[in-house]
Amino acid sequence: MRSDWWKEAVIYQIYPKSFYDSNDDGIGDLKGIIEKLPYLVDLGVDALWLSPVYLSPQIDNGYDIADYRKIDPIFGDNEDLYALIAAAHDKGLKIIMDFVANHTSDQHLWFQESRKSKDNFFSDFYIWQDAKPDGSPPNNWGSSFGGSAWTFDERRKQYYLHYYAKEQPDLNWENPFVREYIYDMMRFWKAKGVDGWRMDVITSISKDWQFPDNPRSNTTENQQNGPRMHEFIHELNQAVLAPFDMMSVGESPAAKAHDAYTLVDPKREELDMIFTFEHMHIDRKKGDVNGRWVLKKRDLVALKEILSNWQHELKDKGWNALYFENHDRARVISRWGNDTNHRYECATAFATVLHGLQGTPFIYQGEEIGMTNADFEITDYEDIELLGNYDYYVKQQQTISHEDFLQAAHKVSRDNARTPMQWTAEKNAGFTKGVPWFKLNPAYSKINVANDLKSDHSIYRYYQKLIALRHNETILKEGTYELLLPTDEQIFAYLRKDNQKQWRIVANLSENTIENPFAASDQKAQVILSNQKNQLVSDYLQPYEAYIVEA
Numbered sequence: 001m002r003s004d005w006w007k008e009a010v011i012y013q014i015y016p017k018s019f020y021d022s023n024d025d026g027i028g029d030l031k032g033i034i035e036k037l038p039y040l041v042d043l044g045v046d047a048l049w050l051s052p053v054y055l056s057p058q059i060d061n062g063y064d065i066a067d068y069r070k071i072d073p074i075f076g077d078n079e080d081l082y083a084l085i086a087a088a089h090d091k092g093l094k095i096i097m098d099f100v101a102n103h104t105s106d107q108h109l110w111f112q113e114s115r116k117s118k119d120n121f122f123s124d125f126y127i128w129q130d131a132k133p134d135g136s137p138p139n140n141w142g143s144s145f146g147g148s149a150w151t152f153d154e155r156r157k158q159y160y161l162h163y164y165a166k167e168q169p170d171l172n173w174e175n176p177f178v179r180e181y182i183y184d185m186m187r188f189w190k191a192k193g194v195d196g197w198r199m200d201v202i203t204s205i206s207k208d209w210q211f212p213d214n215p216r217s218n219t220t221e222n223q224q225n226g227p228r229m230h231e232f233i234h235e236l237n238q239a240v241l242a243p244f245d246m247m248s249v250g251e252s253p254a255a256k257a258h259d260a261y262t263l264v265d266p267k268r269e270e271l272d273m274i275f276t277f278e279h280m281h282i283d284r285k286k287g288d289v290n291g292r293w294v295l296k297k298r299d300l301v302a303l304k305e306i307l308s309n310w311q312h313e314l315k316d317k318g319w320n321a322l323y324f325e326n327h328d329r330a331r332v333i334s335r336w337g338n339d340t341n342h343r344y345e346c347a348t349a350f351a352t353v354l355h356g357l358q359g360t361p362f363i364y365q366g367e368e369i370g371m372t373n374a375d376f377e378i379t380d381y382e383d384i385e386l387l388g389n390y391d392y393y394v395k396q397q398q399t400i401s402h403e404d405f406l407q408a409a410h411k412v413s414r415d416n417a418r419t420p421m422q423w424t425a426e427k428n429a430g431f432t433k434g435v436p437w438f439k440l441n442p443a444y445s446k447i448n449v450a451n452d453l454k455s456d457h458s459i460y461r462y463y464q465k466l467i468a469l470r471h472n473e474t475i476l477k478e479g480t481y482e483l484l485l486p487t488d489e490q491i492f493a494y495l496r497k498d499n500q501k502q503w504r505i506v507a508n509l510s511e512n513t514i515e516n517p518f519a520a521s522d523q524k525a526q527v528i529l530s531n532q533k534n535q536l537v538s539d540y541l542q543p544y545e546a547y548i549v550e551a
């Protein structure tokens, strides 16, 4: 029997490299996570998702795995992970690992063998194709990190496919041995106590072996929903997820609200949840030659519509994964809100909107204290996506200026979320006593856990309340959803309803003081939660005011 503990859970994502460094080598590690478990238990979360900690050359911060069963020495060793699992389980926390099986590192033994010849056991573990007669790549597909998705291997005299860096060759899921090896690896981790998987770009695993060109060169629209995707995911479900009762949440960049059920309808036996990207594009200029580096003002009406569509489409047909932040996203208050004079209100308002929805909320480390984007210089950044795209668009193609690219990076680059966790106001924010692997966000002297916990405006304490509500109030789990004021450009408001009661969730996601359209009824209602000092509903909504009332 499959359990569905995750429907009542709030899940906390840890980016281990930047969480807490226990041995002062400048890199966060597994022992560091063990040390901080009380912090997470106190917050009230139910499960931890760890970004990859496996053996890796760290070209893409661990999303390039050289050995799926071994912990990278920068994080500790396998025993440390087993100790973390045991300690977490002791405290009632589940452990979700990252599953990166669209590709491996080029240092993985399978690839090392595969590139040797066309006729060894591993030859077909990856996607090899001959060059065109003129020596150019088999087609015009692009890599997400800039340039072609094909790299020529001198030894094998063929091109191999990589949707990401050239050091991340894509696995060939057509090969049944590849799939069996992956399932076997999953069973290995199940036996070590792992409770579930976050599945990295799982919707990319099936490729179109006709290799048709994209409409434009070096773009990535071919990457999603290949012909055998559902078949492979269903097989994976039947081989491991179902029999071993492991929870799954898949990264699904192309899924839309109307077809999301094809991945998460329990009857189809594929995945439990998926991460949509749809709502993350409300500030992107679509189809620009500079990819995701050309922005427009956030469109709140679109955000409401998209999230509402997902609420309706998956009602009784699946389950939502709710998020605004992760290791690939910027800090939401810096991107879509105000991270200076309304930081507390803004952080808690976005949290209220997200945690009031039906689904499983995901919190990304630092979100619970309102961490902000880091406005670095280009030379300060580490991320291969950012640097690869900078090189491609600014230097090679010259379709965007340095200044414009940097401005976009300040808003949306992945590195905004990857600066070390800010624990205290001490040197390096108490993250390490050594030399940190990545520059800290200078805001740490003000924004840090210690300060937040001392403040009577504690974002962490607000999250505690939200999480407690999710645990204690079935209306949040089971209640229906109805969007209010769909075309309002400042207010995000909706109703949740079950047999017993009705809740209204209201957030002013603007910097303006505006009339409260619900004042008449909500002033008479019982306030469940509010980010205002007096905990009252008034005739006006203050900037980023948010509340929940029993209406």
Ligand code: GLC
Residues within 6 Å of the ligand: 060, 063, 064, 100, 164, 200, 201, 251, 327, 328
């Ligand atoms: C996913 C990960 C991202 C990584 C990419 C390649 O999108 O979340 O961090 O770079 O896949 O593995």
Ligand code: CA
Residues within 6 Å of the ligand: 021, 022, 023, 024, 025, 026, 027, 028, 029, 074
């Ligand atoms: Ca360390």
